[in-house]
Amino acid sequence: MAAKIRTLTGITTSGTPHLGNYVGAIRPAIAESRRDDVESFYFLADYHALVKCEDPARVARSRLEIAATWLALGLDTERAFFYRQSDIPEIPELTWLLTCVTAKGLLNRAHAYKAAVDRNVAENEDADAGITAGLFMYPVLMAADILVFNAHRVPVGRDQIQHIEMARDIGQRFNHLYGDAFRRVTKSASDPFVLPEVVIEENVATLPGLDGRKMSKSYDNTIPLWLPAPQLKKALLGIVTDSRAPGEPKDTEGSNLFAIYQAFANADESAAMREAFANGIGWGEAKQRLFERIDAELAEPRERYDALMARPDEIEDRLEAGARKARERSAPFLAALRESVGLSSRVIAAKGNAPKSKTVAAAPQWKRYREKDSRFYFKLESADGAVLLQSSGYEQPEDSGKAIAALMDLASRPDTGSATDWTLQGQVTVQGATEDIRPALAMLAAIEAEKRAAKSSGS
Ligand code: TRP
Secondary structure, eight states: OOOOEEEEEEEEOSSOOBHHHIIIIIHHHHHHHTOTTEEEEEEEEHHHHHHHOOOHHHHHHHHHHHHHHHHHTTOOTTTSEEEEGGGOTHHHHHHHHHHTTSOHHHHHTOHHHHHHHHHHHHTTOOTTTTOOHHHHHHHHHHHHHHHTTTOSEEEOOGGGHHHHHHHHHHHHHHHHHHHHHHHHHHTOSSOSOOOOEEEOOTTSOOOBOTTSSBOOGGGTOOOBTTOOHHHHHHHHHTOOOOOOOTTSOOOSTTOHHHHHHHHHSOHHHHHHHHHHHHTTOOHHHHHHHHHHHHHHHHHHHHHHHHHHHTOHHHHHHHHHHHHHHHHHHHHHHHHHHHHHTTOOSSOOOGGGOSOTTOOSSOOOEEEEEEOTTOOEEEEEEOTTSOEEEEEOOBSSHHHHHHHHHHHHHHHTSTTOOOHHHHTTTTTEEEOSOHHHHHHHHHHHHHHHHHHHHHHHTTO
16 A cells, blocks of 8 residues: 555634634635545644743633534545644654754744844834734744644645745754654654745635635634624625626626635536526525525535534534544654664663662653463553553474564654554564553664664764
């Protein structure tokens, strides 16, 4: 099977979803997530929300609304990774590792930061007046979002292009500095980070708002996605049109009403509306048809949305499950990255100048033993002694050693290793949870690699 393309994008949780978000971002993303050759990562960028919004109630509400929106619109969370940024501790951890390789000058050039400085200067203020370090660091946090899952493609709006370029710069710098160490730790041939490509969807309509400019919170011309039907209708009546009377032919070119209709209609429906325009449909009737078309698409998801918003616990459960699934990737990856920069979770005598048998932090371990049946067994225990993997009995001790080696080999590949792989075709039973086993194996593989590196450097 060909490796899948990983697509990733974040949604800042500081507002209420509107029709423009739906047409321009959410609908195409959900369609993309159904492709078999794609692995998609969609997440609520709630740490980013704190940069823009200091109103806790609003951030909390927005997280729920946006999560419920994606779920109600049919995002299949079995396929896609759907999680909250703040549920993935590896993201802020990676942010720091990246911060330490990021040139401050690079961040000085970020558009959003520069614009804030320019405003201050224009107003004769101190250049950094009122600017938080959060705004300044925003691109590094975003780089961590992307790099932590080694995304290949990042679909975003044009205003985000520079951020993706910065993520590439920062990733490349890290690859350059720590690539060799990472390859030693993981026994692989790859760089730590994939350098992400920005994807600007040219064929996705940007939806005009009520006044004909792009629908955007900053123009105050939006139509919220989940208005109840009567209010949706009322909002659509507010679309600005020209003053032509019923019976007068109307232009579809430049008509925002027509553009919004087209974003929801299929080709036949659009052709019929075009004809109605030519035949002088009245604006009131055109708006009624627009309402009916949009409502036909949103009525069912709206019911699911309302049901979800009435049961926030269910939303929470789905997000937690999403975070567990995402952390199966991010936790072992961060263990390898920490190791690569010299922050092992276990101190191994470098050049023999540390006391031999003293481990600082508890680590998982292999236990090999012989039972009364005189067979040879092993188990993998977590740092706190829970059994994660249990072997069956082997006649020969070498065979139990080989099985351990096979498991370590699986662990050293960052993307692989699953409950079915770990059984080694029935030799081993899996007793722990996947999210405990994967990092335990990764840590043991990292420790092994470090031991070998210490040996070959002659200590
Ligand atoms: N900054 C993005 C925006 O405002 C949101 C975002 C946060 C994001 N992290 C991301 C987008 C990672 C893509 C990838 O739209």
